[in-house]
Amino acid sequence: MRIRLQAPGWDRDLAVEAGDAPAPSGRQVTVAIEACGVCHRDLIDRAGRFPFMQVPITPGHEAVGRITAVGPDVTLWRVGDRVASMHRDSCGACPACEAGETSLCLRAAAVLGLLVDGGYATTMTVPERALYRVPDDLDAAQAAVLHCTFGTAYRGLTRGGRLAPGMRVLVTGGNGGVGAAAIQIATRLGATVIAQVRRADHVAMVEGLGATAVIVDADGRFHKRLPGGLVDVALDCVGAPTFNAALRSLNVGGRMVAIGNVVEERVELNLGWIITRGVQITGSSGATAEEMAAVVALHAARPFALPIHARLPLTDADRAQRLVAAGNLAGRIVLVPGLAAADAPAGAAPEPGARP
Ligand SMILES: [Zn+2]
Ligand SMILES: [Zn+2]
Incomplete structure (x- = not known):
């Protein structure tokens, strides 16, 4: 299943479509998504403020999950690795990348949720360099929003x-x-x-x-x-x-x-x-995979206060974006593909202890 933004704007709800991400080719990997954050930037994307955005597109740049398939040229990952997305990939070869400044790569074409399909889905296929490693014991909702x-x-x-x-x-x-x-x-x-x-x-x-x-x-x-x-x-x-x-x-x-x-x-x-x-x-924007390793280590040593307002099923993506737009949330909203609509809390009441 995947959520689609057919055209910029709020007149029409986000669409729910059946189907899985394509099989990975080259240096792509496929990720089975555990959770994807609904970010304020998703609202800017939806409003059409980035003229270069491709539509229709699957929104979401804050996905976490496990790799289920790797393309033939992948060198960084194996099936079963737990990963989360950064805002975009990097080429690994330009002067910025050579200097370790991968988040400044000018050749990176895969901007999740804007130029390539993102994480509002059960699976996504993305370049291997758009991901960083996430420990198995890190809560999926927290891992989803850690990068952004x-x-x-x-x-x-x-x-x-x-x-x-x-x-x-x-x-x-x-x-x-x-x-x-x-x-x-x-x-x-x-x-x-x-x-x-x-x-x-x-x-x-x-x-x-x-x-x-x-x-x-x-x-x-x-x-x-x-x-x-x-x-x-x-x-x-x-x-x-x-x-x-x-x-x-x-x-x-x-x-x-x-x-x-x-x-x-x-x-x-x-x-x-x-x-x-x-x-x-x-x-400054985003962070490199190396910087994310440092952030994950800080979080593992002593967990950050990282409140989650609500976990909602993927089918509630449109409602989730409208809740973020309305504001006054006690933390982040995260979409959880494994959550059936019937399991979700009625309304988006804060989880106990959501406020730090
Ligand atoms: Zn974000
Ligand atoms: Zn580069």
Whole structure:
């Protein structure tokens, strides 16, 4: 079974189709999917914001499962290996890949859910380099969403921010999926975390994740009242509403890492500020398989708070996307192909203990 987006937009529900993914060829593998996250990016995909998207397509870039078949040229995997998807594959041979920066590969053509069929399905056939290894004992729903949230946060902090123990880091949108992940990772890497949220009712949750100080700010002027002074690294998980305040929170020589772009507005930059203070601005998205191994190891050593709002059957994919669009969820929604519709909870009530 697979879910199909026939054309961009919300007028028509996602379609449920019978059938399995094609047999793998070349360096492809087929994965029997245990779970697939329903991500905010899936909504952007559905709205047609990426003009290069191919339709019809099977959405989903957050799938986890077991390899059931390998193509004749596969070298990285065997049947039975447990894997999860990254956003896309990589060529392994271009200058970016040679430097280990596989998430910056410009030759990678398989962007899951946009250019090739993704994980809203019982099986998917994808390039072998679009996957990373997942331990057998990691919960499927948590494994599904680990790359897009914790992987993105880990790469942004370590590669983009060059975060080191003892540094001070600002995380904007601390209550969001990537923000909540970033607070936990930065804390484990020995940093002091100052988090920004928009609403006072998010403060307790964000403090519980390890933030030393939380600023409630909805007008983008929090740099004027930063607890404890300026920061070494700012990880902006929001975009235009917080970008300039985050930039102005940086110490001289600080690093600004953009990983969120939740609204369509552009950002205006004060070049004088950037030049005279010697700050660096960099972008970051996703994570490499090597970075995911580090994230998995951190999670295995001491599990992250990674709340799952609900697990829904694959046939509920359309409803799941509409629930994510409506917001106010206590964690992520994950589609579970093995879950029959009758097994699913009525409504999408939070699972016990879903909130960290
Ligand atoms: Zn995602
Ligand atoms: Zn490459």
